[in-house]
Amino acid sequence: MPSWLERYAKLGVYGLLVGTDLCLFALFTNPVPDPSFSWFTLPATYRLPYVQPRIEHWPVTYTLGIWTWVFCLPAVFLEGYLRWGSVGRFDPKVWLTALPVTFMFGVTTYCRVFWPKLYPPSWNAPSYTFVCWAYCSSYLPGWSNVAYLVALVGAGATYLASRDSPVAKYALATFGTLALPLGIPALFEAYRHHVQ
DSSP states (O other): OOHHHHHHHHHHHHHHHHHHHHHHHHHTTOSOSOGGGTTOOOOGGGSOSOOOOEETTEEHHHHHHHHHHHHHHHHHHHHHHHHHTTSTTOOHHIIIIIHHHHHHHHHHHIIIIISOOOSSOOTTOOOSBHHHHHHHTTOOHHHHHHHHHHHHHHHHHHHHHHTTOTTHHHHHHHHHHHTTBTTHHHHHHHHHHHHO
């Protein structure tokens, strides 16, 4: 793994902790940090006498925290690859393609079916891929359908990679690009296939 990508993998895991702290800080300033989850609140006696301004629906630190998660999540898969990529049955492809694809299917389904949507839609809606952002910022079902198609491309790329197909690197690069930033591990896997 290139040294810059390895640094991102290491720092990104810590970035998730920073993002969590930023989100939790909003609990101590705003009565309801995320209107989608009104139960996510603290009693007034535990809150600071200061209310953060909002960016669209969310307090500033909550917004920063969630976007930090978005851009640091791919590091979890890369760090998993570095630590356990060749241990037992955990083939590198599991960490670099199968798990990100599974995550994308899960999040796309959650956002489409279960997520309590806020109105009006927000350009600031955090999303793990650019195509998911198009859905979460508009609620147009067509964008969710495109997200499922991208995830299917990822599933196909994972299958091709598991068969060591000569076209696997192209499929992985396609998925990785369409699924950015979540697709960063798949782009690395495409690179690995290219240099083998």
